[in-house]
Amino acid sequence: MAPTFSKAMKSLEVDDSVWLPLIGKATVQDHGDVALPCHSLASRLRKSPQDIAEQICLLVEEDLAPIATVSSISGFVNISAKPEWLSKSLSLLLSDPRLGIESEKPLTFAVDYSAPNVAKEMHVGHLRSTVIGDSIVRMLEFKGHRAIRENHVGDWGTPFGMLIEHLLDLGEDQAANELGVGDLDSFYKQARAKFVSDDEFADRSRRRVVLLQGGDSETLRLWRVLVDESMRYFNEVYSMLGVLLTDEDIRGESSYRDLLPKVVERLNEVGILEQSEGADVVFPGGWVNREGDPLPMIIRKADGGYNYSTSDLACIIDRVERMGCDGFLYVVGTPQKQHFEMVFQVAIQAGFMDEDHQVTHVNFGSVLDTDGKVLKSREGEVIKLHDLLEEAIRRAEDAINQKNPDLVGEERKKVARTVGIGAVKYADLSTERTKDYVFDWERMLSFEGNTAPYLQYAYARICSIFRKWGGERDSLRDNFESLLKDELSILSNEELTLSRRLVEFPTIVDESITTFSPHKLCKHLHSVASSFASFYENCSILKEENAMLSTRRLALCDLTARELQLGLGIMGIDVPERM
RNA sequence: GGGCGUGUAGCAUAGCCUGGAUAAUGCACCGGCCUCCUAAGCCGGGGACCGCGGGUUCGAAUCCUGCCGCGCCCGCCA
Numbered sequence: 001m002a003p004t005f006s007k008a009m010k011s012l013e014v015d016d017s018v019w020l021p022l023i024g025k026a027t028v029q030d031h032g033d034v035a036l037p038c039h040s041l042a043s044r045l046r047k048s049p050q051d052i053a054e055q056i057c058l059l060v061e062e063d064l065a066p067i068a069t070v071s072s073i074s075g076f077v078n079i080s081a082k083p084e085w086l087s088k089s090l091s092l093l094l095s096d097p098r099l100g101i102e103s104e105k106p107l108t109f110a111v112d113y114s115a116p117n118v119a120k121e122m123h124v125g126h127l128r129s130t131v132i133g134d135s136i137v138r139m140l141e142f143k144g145h146r147a148i149r150e151n152h153v154g155d156w157g158t159p160f161g162m163l164i165e166h167l168l169d170l171g172e173d174q175a176a177n178e179l180g181v182g183d184l185d186s187f188y189k190q191a192r193a194k195f196v197s198d199d200e201f202a203d204r205s206r207r208r209v210v211l212l213q214g215g216d217s218e219t220l221r222l223w224r225v226l227v228d229e230s231m232r233y234f235n236e237v238y239s240m241l242g243v244l245l246t247d248e249d250i251r252g253e254s255s256y257r258d259l260l261p262k263v264v265e266r267l268n269e270v271g272i273l274e275q276s277e278g279a280d281v282v283f284p285g286g287w288v289n290r291e292g293d294p295l296p297m298i299i300r301k302a303d304g305g306y307n308y309s310t311s312d313l314a315c316i317i318d319r320v321e322r323m324g325c326d327g328f329l330y331v332v333g334t335p336q337k338q339h340f341e342m343v344f345q346v347a348i349q350a351g352f353m354d355e356d357h358q359v360t361h362v363n364f365g366s367v368l369d370t371d372g373k374v375l376k377s378r379e380g381e382v383i384k385l386h387d388l389l390e391e392a393i394r395r396a397e398d399a400i401n402q403k404n405p406d407l408v409g410e411e412r413k414k415v416a417r418t419v420g421i422g423a424v425k426y427a428d429l430s431t432e433r434t435k436d437y438v439f440d441w442e443r444m445l446s447f448e449g450n451t452a453p454y455l456q457y458a459y460a461r462i463c464s465i466f467r468k469w470g471g472e473r474d475s476l477r478d479n480f481e482s483l484l485k486d487e488l489s490i491l492s493n494e495e496l497t498l499s500r501r502l503v504e505f506p507t508i509v510d511e512s513i514t515t516f517s518p519h520k521l522c523k524h525l526h527s528v529a530s531s532f533a534s535f536y537e538n539c540s541i542l543k544e545e546n547a548m549l550s551t552r553r554l555a556l557c558d559l560t561a562r563e564l565q566l567g568l569g570i571m572g573i574d575v576p577e578r579m
Numbered sequence: 580g581g582g583c584g585u586g587u588a589g590c591a592u593a594g595c596c597u598g599g600a601u602a603a604u605g606c607a608c609c610g611g612c613c614u615c616c617u618a619a620g621c622c623g624g625g626g627a628c629c630g631c632g633g634g635u636u637c638g639a640a641u642c643c644u645g646c647c648g649c650g651c652c653c654g655c656c657a
Contacts (some may be wrong), residue, residue, distance in 0.1 A: 021597070024599090026600090027600065027602090027603095028600055028601070030601090033599075035583080035599085035600085037599050037638090039599070039637055039638070040599090040637080040638090042637070043637085049637080066595095072598065074597080075600085075637095108649075115657095117657080154657065157656080157657075158656080159656090245613095255624095256619080276654080276655095277654080277655080278655090279654075279655055281655090287582080287653075288581065288582085288653080289580095289581085289653055289654070290580065290581070290653065291580090291581095292580080292581075293654095295653065296654055297654085298655050298657095300655090301654095301655045302655065303655080305655085307655070307656085307657085308656075308657045311657090333651095334583090334584075334651075334652095335651055335652065336657085337583065337584085337651090337652075338583070338651095338652055338653075339652085339657090341583095347585075365584090365585095365650095365651095366650080373650095400619095403617085403618095403619055404617075404619085419619095430592090431591090431592065432592085432593075434584080435584090435585075436583095436584095436585080436650075436651095440591085443606080446606075447619045448605080448606070448619070448620095449591090449604085449605040450591095450592080450593095450605050451605090453619065454605095454619070454620095455620095457617080457619050457620080458620095459619090460617075460619095461616085461617060464616070465616055465617095465624095468616060515596095519592095519593080522591065523604080526604080526605085527604085530604090533620060533621065534620095534621070536616080536620085536621085537612095537620070537621040537622080538622090539619080540615090540616075542616050543615075543616065547652090578617085579617085
């Protein structure tokens with residue numbers, strides 16, 4: 001289409017750089033698929049937008065005739081795809097196992113996500129990071145990239161003094177038991193309560209931190225107990241969620257501790273390390289504190305301890321120099337935005353990475369309660385992820401019992417898990433990630449609207465059709481265009497709407513991946529499912545007597561199901577055969 | 580105080596980067612549809628000064644600016 005327009009516009013002496021930015025998806029779908037507003041050309045051509053649109057229309061009409069119809073109205077050129085074009089596009093997608101999504105030149109990305117803290121309950125913030133991170137990893141891998149999963153577990157730092165002392169107070173067995181059943185929050189709270197109320201305990205805790213950092217073997221053994229028991233619990237949650245993270249992906253903060261002194265050394269070598277009130281700091285510039293003084297990034301505290309920033313810098317050095325990463329993604333909440341901006345700037349100043357590295361803080365909004373307040377883990381009640389996921393599965397099972405009593409036994413359990421977990425993940429992925437996310441049980445588990453169960457239901461319905469049909473689905477994928485001949489080329493409105501949506505899939509997937517925005521894909525899949533539902537209600541498929549028509553509709557079913565399955569799949573959401 | 584973000588029907592969201600025609604979607608609400616491929620569904624309907632005021636433009640939810648509300652961040656936590 002572009003060459004045709006280019007030729008036409010050239011004859012009007014309008015350069016590509018002028019009209020190309022103007023053309024875009026039509027905002028009023030009744031008018032067409034693609035539109036070119038001509039108003040801004042009026043002064044250049046000294047004609048009314050209406051006349052220009054009409055003229056362009058005449059110039060391109062003939063060349064575009066095989067694939068589209070062109071019309072003009074109130075200064076817009078409107079282009080509508082013809083069924084012939086749609087059928088060609090559909091047939092390309094049908095015959096392609098990747099559904100039109102191209103592979104790219106492979107790059108290596110480190111994706112930093114999940115990051116729960118040892119001996120602390122995982123909360124809904126970790127859920128967001130885990131679910132979004134998992135979907136990004138899957139999408140990148142599907143595009144042919146290498147995604148290195150990194151679970152930056154909080155397993156190091158001053159709180160471990162009090163945690164280890166509390167472990168000793170309880171007795172190892174008792175403590176392991178408490179942690180093993182996932183009662184991390186009360187364990188942490190008890191330790192903290194003692195730390196603030198009991199001076200003797202606080203002293204012991206501080207001494208224990210020194211022992212831990214000094215590498216005392218007994219202390220390290222106790223620390224290991226805490227880490228292992230917590231990880232056992234985290235893994236249970238990961239397994240329920242069905243995410244790709246395993247023990248192989250754990251890159252605890254402790255694993256960077258030997259690199260931290262090197263960060264100080266190297267910052268010193270490049271001459272940007274400064275002393276301030278006994279601490280080693282770097283001034284990235286561009287930020288000021290309350291008093292208007294330059295804001296430093298603390299690299300090494302006055303007491304010799306290191307900071308989160310130091311650890312992040314060590315991380316960057318490691319990823320660039322040892323792992324050879326082309327890009328790093330940090331799936332971490334928006335509140336840490338400034339922190340990452342400063343870290344990235346320092347890393348560039350220090351030469352740890354350069355402009356060629358794609359470094360992105362894949363930020364996401366806070367998780368709010370239904371009353372709009374931030375859900376916090378420190379003092380208020382935490383919703384335990386394990387309980388939350390169980391609740392989701394239980395509610396899904398209740399709904400299945402009610403709607404489809406024929407589904408029983410193991411299969412019902414399996415479907416309940418697929419639907420319940422899918423609902424939780426989808427609720428998170430389907431909102432624009434940088435905005436705050438309202439955590440609402442009802443909404444999340446409601447099986448209506450833009451939710452995973454709605455999409456899964458569409459998928460299950462299609463599976464049901466194919467079970468009844470009994471034919472070979474592969475046979476639908478090769479000769480699609482031959483099914484659109486003669487009077488059959490008249491597609492019904494529902495078929496047209498569905499087809500238009502289906503062909504957008506590869507574009508949307510790419511857009512979703514390059515912007516790390518799963519919600520765009522969610523939105524598309526919902527519109528596919530929605531137009532499928534409409535198609536399903538209004539067009540008979542198996543009951544259609546005309547064999548070609550029936551086959552054509554089966555092919556649309558096949559493509560719809562595959563888009564739903566692949567689309568949800570690259571976001572880490574499963575689809576059930578029945579529900 | 581400084582910085583960042585956000586404000587779209589009763590509720591929840593998309594659209595904003597890259598300005599276009601009648602602001603899109605879901606829930607809720609109103610009215611229809613199951614002797615028929617799964618009604619977790621479909622068809623139809625009502626409901627929005629896109630926070631407020633200026634500006635740029637032929638054209639602003641979108642860009643600029645000033646207010647207002649809300650949220651977050653701002654040197655030894657992560």
